[in-house]
Amino acid sequence: MVPDRKQQLWMYRAMVASRAFEAAIKLAYMEGKQPLFNMAKGPIPGEMHLSDGQEPCAVGVCAHLRADDTVTATHRPHHVAIAKGVNLQAMAAEIFGRATGLSGGRGGHMHLFDPKVNFCCSGIIAQGMGPAVGAALAAKLRGSDAVAVSFIGEGAANQGAFHEALNLAAIWRAPVIFVIEDNAYGISVSKRDSTAVERNAVRAQAYDMPGVFVPGNDADAIFAAAGEAVRRARMGEGPTLLELETCRLEGHFMGDAEQYRPKGEIERLKAIDPIPAYRSKLIERGVVPEQLHELESQARRDVEAAFAFARASVPPEPRSALEQVFVTGGVR
Template identity: 65%
Template sequence: MKAGVDQRLEMYKMMFTSRRYEEAIQAVYFEEKLPNFNMANGPIPGEMHLSMGQEPCAAGVCIHLTKDDYVSATHRPHHIAIAKGVDLNRMTAEIFGRSSGLSGGRGGHMHLFDTEVNFSCSGIVGQGIAPAVGAALSFKMRNLPHVAIAFIGEGAANQGAFHESMNLAGLWKVPFICVIEDNAYGISVDKKTSTAVPRNDIRAAGYGMPGIYIEGNDPDAVYAAAGEAIGRARAGGGPTLIEIETDRLTGHFTGDPETYRPEGEKEKISGRDALPAYRTRLLEEGEAPEEIISEIERLAEEVVRSAIEFARAAPEPPPEDAMTTVFA
């Protein structure tokens, strides 16, 4: 399956919007935290996990989805949320802890929920796999043409929840896709130190489903593989496991000194950044003139700027709401 011009430009829009969004969030995050870094300070307290570099994983998969398809994401969720169509104003307000946020400011950036587009994420490693399989089972039992996608990191593929969920997905032949974003590190532990197999796609055979490995962090390759897998799932062909080789251009969390990376690795992965590489490819292949791509970028920057302004202006949650929606 080859992406057309419209699909490729839409993927670029998703990727560019996510990059500019995270750059803006990162700038706000550091407010009042420097020179002596203290993650409790500033308008966005706590940890912040950015997905810069991993944008092709989300864009190439989510472009095939509708708002009725279900997606669960990881603690590094922004690129996936944006690609799935989560309301950017309310998502940003949630990250700021404001009452206009998706969950009234209660969840923060690792716990984003948007029922309008069936998106969720969790700060617990591997937590989203089982709910996604459950959503897929629900679609199958109700004869609905929807699919469920679980995005996880390669480290989560060593969790018990992964193996249990994949086994049931394969057994029940549900319309489910597990997308593993292989950025080579589980926090600070490299993949070869933590994982018994060189690639997780080979594990798919143990669950009775196809396994696909995509090299090079290539949006077009992700589009093709995901389109085939999602089409098969919608047609009743069952689940697929896809592992995508990608790059985490930033640390595990914002402020991570990344001392665990070998010398020169950071420069190497920065030099193969998928976002400018895809822009160059679109121009060189004549998919769109410079002015069209520049307009996509301008509009994306405007949307991001508006979302940050919306969040800054949103009200703080009233103290009396602290115990609402909490069940004892």
């Protein structure tokens, strides 16, 4: 399956928008945290996980999805959220903790929820896998051809929830695709030091489902593999496990000293940055640079507008703290 020109341009624009969003996050996040880094300071306190380098995974899969398809993502979610169509302004406002955010500023960047496009994420490793299986089963019971996709990191494949979710998905022949974004590191621990198998795709065999490894961090190759997985799911043929080789161009979190990286690794990864590589591929295939420049400019304008909206929005009223949350113990 090969993406057509319209799909390729959509994927490129979404990747550029994601990278621009992360660049804007970097600037905003570091406000008030220098010269001595203090995670609690600035307009965006707490941890921040950037997805630079992993954009092809999101666009190659989400290019096949509809608004009624469910996607669950990880603590590194922005590229997936953008590819799934989450509103940029509401997402930026949520990250800034503003009342106009997706959850009224209550969730922050690791807990983004947008029911309009059926997207959610969680900071708990492998947590999104069970809900994705549940969403897929619900679609099947309704007689819908909607599918669910669960994005996880390679470290999540060593969690119990991974095996539980794959087992149930296989038993129910649920229309779900499990997507492993293999960036080679679980926080600071390399995959080779934490995982018994070289490729997590082989684990699919234990649950009688296809397991596909896609090397190269290439949006077109991911698009092809994801297209077949989504087709199978929509046709009632059951789940698929996709393992996508990708790279993390930033640390596990902003402020990560990355001393666990081998010397020269960051420079090597930046030399194969997937976005300029895909840009060059599109030009080789006949897309004029001016068209790409316009897509890039529009994506950056959208991000700038989103951050301007977030900064202009107000924080939620303190008295609203118990709204939209579960309340127990008779508290009113």
